[in-house]
Amino acid sequence: MKVRRSDRLIDMTRYLLERPHRLVSLTFFSERYGSAKSSISEDLTILKRTLKSRGTGLLETVPGAAGGARFIPYIPEKEATQFVDGVIESLSEADRFLPGGYVYMSDLLGRPNVLRQVGRLIATQYLADQVDTVLTVATKGIPIAQSISDYLNVPFVIARHDSQITEGSTVSVNYVSGSSSRIEKMALSKRSLAPDSRVLIVDDFMKGGGTVGGMQSLVKEFDAKVAGVAVFAEGSFAGERRVPNYTSLLKIHATNDHVEVTPGNFAEQIYTPERLAQFVD
Numbered sequence: 295m296k297v298r299r300s301d302r303l304i305d306m307t308r309y310l311l312e313r314p315h316r317l318v319s320l321t322f323f324s325e326r327y328g329s330a331k332s333s334i335s336e337d338l339t340i341l342k343r344t345l346k347s348r349g350t351g352l353l354e355t356v357p358g359a360a361g362g363a364r365f366i367p368y369i370p371e372k373e374a375t376q377f378v379d380g381v382i383e384s385l386s387e388a389d390r391f392l393p394g395g396y397v398y399m400s401d402l403l404g405r406p407n408v409l410r411q412v413g414r415l416i417a418t419q420y421l422a423d424q425v426d427t428v429l430t431v432a433t434k435g436i437p438i439a440q441s442i443s444d445y446l447n448v449p450f451v452i453a454r455h456d457s458q459i460t461e462g463s464t465v466s467v468n469y470v471s472g473s474s475s476r477i478e479k480m481a482l483s484k485r486s487l488a489p490d491s492r493v494l495i496v497d498d499f500m501k502g503g504g505t506v507g508g509m510q511s512l513v514k515e516f517d518a519k520v521a522g523v524a525v526f527a528e529g530s531f532a533g534e535r536r537v538p539n540y541t542s543l544l545k546i547h548a549t550n551d552h553v554e555v556t557p558g559n560f561a562e563q564i565y566t567p568e569r570l571a572q573f574v575d
C-alpha cells in the first residue's frame with residue numbers, strides 16, 4: 295500500500311534519527327513505503343533542508359543505486375553555548391560547594407535533558423571522525439558515556455576500579471589520580487576494545503588528569519587508538535596534566551571557600567572553521 299508523503303516524512307525522520315551515523319538505503323525506504331526511489335529522494339531533500347535549518351543535524355545523502363541517507367546529529371554553537379550557560383547558572387548555586395574545592399553536580403548528570411545535550415555536543419566534535427567505542431570509568435562518567443555513544447551510535451565500555459567476575463579476564467593499569475593523590479587501579483574486560491579501534495575517552499570530571507591518563511594507558515594496552523578525550527567539567531589544577539588534548543564543557547575554579555564555574559574549551563575545540571563549514575552547503 296502506497297504511503298502518503300506527509301506520513302512518509304514523519305516515519306522516515308523517526309527511523310533516521312533513531313539510527314545516527316548509519317546509512318539507510320533508498321531501496322529500504324522505497325520498499326517500506328511502496329514508493330518510487332525518485333519520490334524517496336524528494337522526501338530526503340525536504341528532510342535534509344529541514345534538519346539543517348532547525349539545527350538538528352546533517353542528512354548526508356549517498357547517490358546511486360546503492361545510495362541512501364545517513365543522519366549525523368550536531369548541535370549549533372548558539373544552542374550549545376546557551377545550554378552550557380544554563381548549566382553554569384545551576385552549578386553556581388552556593389549550596390553546591392563541597393569541601394576540597396568540589397561542586398555537587400550528580401543531580402545534573404541524572405537529568406535526561408542535560409545528558410542529551412552533553413551527548414549531542416560531544417558527538418558534534420566527532421561528526422566526521424571515526425569513533426568505534428566510547429570508554430569511561432565507573433561511576434559518574436557512565437551516563438555521559440551512554441549519551442555520547444547513543445548519538446555516535448557506537449558501543450560504550452566501562453573500566454572499573456575493582457575486577458568483577460562477570461567481566462571475565464581483564465587488562466588492568468595503575469595510575470595516580472590527582473583527586474585522591476594515591477595509586478589507583480582500573481581494569482577493563484579483554485572483550486572491550488579491538489586492536490586498532492578508535493576509542494573516545496570520556497569522564498564527568500578531570501582534575502589532575504590521572505584518571506584520563508589511566509584510560510589512555512588502557513587503550514594502549516589493547517593496541518587501540520585514542521580518538522579524543524572529552525570531560526563534562528575540568529577542575530583547576532596547579533600541576534602539569536598528562537592529558538595533552540581534551541574537550542571540556544565547563545571549568546570549575548574552586549578554592550577552600552569559593553567556587554567559580556566558567557565555560558570550558560568546547561567552543562574552540564568543536565566550532566572550528568573547518569567543522570562549521572560542514573554544517574553549511
Ligand SMILES: O=P(O)(O)OC[C@H]1C[C@H](OP(=O)(O)OP(=O)(O)O)[C@H](O)[C@@H]1O
Pocket residue numbers: 431432433434435470471472473474497498499500501502503504505506
Ligand atoms: O583527573 P583526576 O585527578 O584523576 O580525577 C578525576 C576523577 C575523580 C572522580 O572520580 P571518583 O569520584 O574517584 O570516582 P566515581 O566516578 O566512581 O565517583 C571523577 O569522576 C574522575 O573520574
